[in-house]
Amino acid sequence: MSIVVNGLAVAPPGDPRVSLLDHLRETLHLTGTKKGCNQGACGACTVLVDGERILSCLALAVQCDGREVTTIEGLAEGDALHPLQAAFMEHDGFQCGYCTPGQICSAIGMAAEAKRGVPSHVSADLGGAVTLTREEVQERMSGNLCRCGAHNGIIDAILETAMMEEGA
Amino acid sequence: MTPFSYDRAGDVAEAVRMGAAPGAAYLGGGTNLVDLLRETVARPERLVDVSALSDAISETDDGGLLIGAGVRNTALAAHPVVRERYPVLSRAILAGASAQIRNMATVGGNLMQRTRCTYFYDTDGSRCNKRAPGSGCDARGGFTRIHAVLGASEACVATHPSDMCVALAALDAVVHVERAGATRTVAFGDFHRLPGERPDLDTVLEPGELITAVELPALPVAARSTYRKVRDRASYAFALISVAAALEMDGERVGDIRVAFGGVAHKPWRATQVEDALRGAALTDEAIGAAAAREFADVQLLRDNAFKPALATRTLIAVLNALKTGETA
Numbered sequence: 001m002s003i004v005v006n007g008l009a010v011a012p013p014g015d016p017r018v019s020l021l022d023h024l025r026e027t028l029h030l031t032g033t034k035k036g037c038n039q040g041a042c043g044a045c046t047v048l049v050d051g052e053r054i055l056s057c058l059a060l061a062v063q064c065d066g067r068e069v070t071t072i073e074g075l076a077e078g079d080a081l082h083p084l085q086a087a088f089m090e091h092d093g094f095q096c097g098y099c100t101p102g103q104i105c106s107a108i109g110m111a112a113e114a115k116r117g118v119p120s121h122v123s124a125d126l127g128g129a130v131t132l133t134r135e136e137v138q139e140r141m142s143g144n145l146c147r148c149g150a151h152n153g154i155i156d157a158i159l160e161t162a163m164m165e166e167g168a
Numbered sequence: 169m170t171p172f173s174y175d176r177a178g179d180v181a182e183a184v185r186m187g188a189a190p191g192a193a194y195l196g197g198g199t200n201l202v203d204l205l206r207e208t209v210a211r212p213e214r215l216v217d218v219s220a221l222s223d224a225i226s227e228t229d230d231g232g233l234l235i236g237a238g239v240r241n242t243a244l245a246a247h248p249v250v251r252e253r254y255p256v257l258s259r260a261i262l263a264g265a266s267a268q269i270r271n272m273a274t275v276g277g278n279l280m281q282r283t284r285c286t287y288f289y290d291t292d293g294s295r296c297n298k299r300a301p302g303s304g305c306d307a308r309g310g311f312t313r314i315h316a317v318l319g320a321s322e323a324c325v326a327t328h329p330s331d332m333c334v335a336l337a338a339l340d341a342v343v344h345v346e347r348a349g350a351t352r353t354v355a356f357g358d359f360h361r362l363p364g365e366r367p368d369l370d371t372v373l374e375p376g377e378l379i380t381a382v383e384l385p386a387l388p389v390a391a392r393s394t395y396r397k398v399r400d401r402a403s404y405a406f407a408l409i410s411v412a413a414a415l416e417m418d419g420e421r422v423g424d425i426r427v428a429f430g431g432v433a434h435k436p437w438r439a440t441q442v443e444d445a446l447r448g449a450a451l452t453d454e455a456i457g458a459a460a461a462r463e464f465a466d467v468q469l470l471r472d473n474a475f476k477p478a479l480a481t482r483t484l485i486a487v488l489n490a491l492k493t494g495e496t497a
Contacts, residue, residue, distance in 0.1 A: 016215065017169040054268050055268045055269060060202060063198065126252075126258055142403035
């Protein structure tokens with residue numbers, strides 16, 4: 001078995017104590033994924049596992065054996081940025097940039113959740129289709145903190161990208 | 169983290185065989201356990217990964233729902249039957265943690281999560297009877313804004329942190345448990361313990377026992393139910409107070425009712441006195457207030473949590489009025 005990271009099969013760590021976050025950063029040298037709080041409170045370490053957003057600091061790397069992990073390094077196609085990456089630049093969705101990889105991975109996972117109708121804490125109707133309003137995006141992205149306070153730009157970038165995809 | 173071995177169980181039988189070993193602990197999504205390992209609050213010698221087991225949700229013959237212990241929180245909150253027949257459960261899950269954590273966290277793990285009492289986590293500087301039995305409790309006399317007002321003991325004033333479990337307490341859920349050679353069921357209200365002299369024991373599970381499923385009975389009153397959580401920020405924070413409630417009116421009077429409080433005790437607090445007082449009564453703010461006063465009659469306040477009974481009462485009034493008028497959000 002192996003972990004597939006951005007399309008490449010890698011060996012899981014020998015020591016089961018290694019978190020997915022540390023495995024990505026220290027063993028695979030994929031340092032785009034950031035260590036913020038290392039206790040599940042900030043979202044900076046968010047990556048996609050089998051397409052779902054999770055916190056890599058609270059996952060043991062061995063738990064991801066046989067799964068596909070996508071990090072910020074796996075999003076661009078060559079020099080062509082992922083639409084969200086471009087939108088974050090366009091809307092100043094960051095200042096220092098430390099939370100950005102987690103924000104972008106989280107936003108990709110969030111869009112997939114909304115598309116398949118997962119409700120949120122602020123959804124008035126539990127049964128209906130999801131419309132990504134500003135309030136919905138704020139709630140759904142609440143697991144990603146930005147200490148620089150770039151949240152308005154982050155949400156603008158996410159909303160614009162969601163609208164582009166809807167129109168596409 | 170202290171060293172441990174890791175095995176992924178292929179099925180429940182293999183899991184309980186592995187889990188019978190001394191020093192073994194079951195691993196679900198890891199959202200709480202990995203943190204506890206890192207802080208060395210938890211020091212298992214062997215982790216048995218059960219997160220890929222029992223991940224189905226199926227309808228039972230008598231109109232209820234059987235939820236596998238490995239079902240992720242997101243999947244449960246989004247399940248069409250849960251949204252329609254048990255909206256309080258969807259609402260409670262969606263009020264908890266963040267989307268990333270809900271994607272990881274399992275149903276079984278949610279039941280097993282441990283208090284967020286800061287003294288419990290402070291291995292370097294604080295005494296805690298839950299972490300180190302007999303060592304004392306530094307929460308008493310410390311910062312107690314999040315601590316219990318009902319059912320606490322001299323040994324422990326911690327609260328249970330789960331939102332989902334408050335809904336399950338209101339819904340008369342049943343926990344399915346298995347160990348090598350034996351299965352049993354535990355009524356949800358009996359699953360979590362009050363601290364008493366043994367705050368190190370959060371639940372009635374015996375060593376090696378594994379939660380395999382949570383069963384919801386058919387419960388017509390739950391079709392009109394909701395969850396409201398009061399916390400220090402609008403999202404991604406633990407509850408100061410929460411209310412899970414289901415209400416069925418019979419004209420102007422209460423037909424059937426279920427109420428549970430979160431944030432008040434060592435376990436999700438099923439408010440049977442509120443239910444008994446309101447069943448058959450006219451649903452006025454005064455009646456709800458009087459019912460809540462009965463529930464909080466034996467309240468024990470600490471330095472920083474005296475606001476909780478009043479906050480719980482006001483939240484209950486708001487929730488029941490919303491359910492009565494049909495605004496369930």
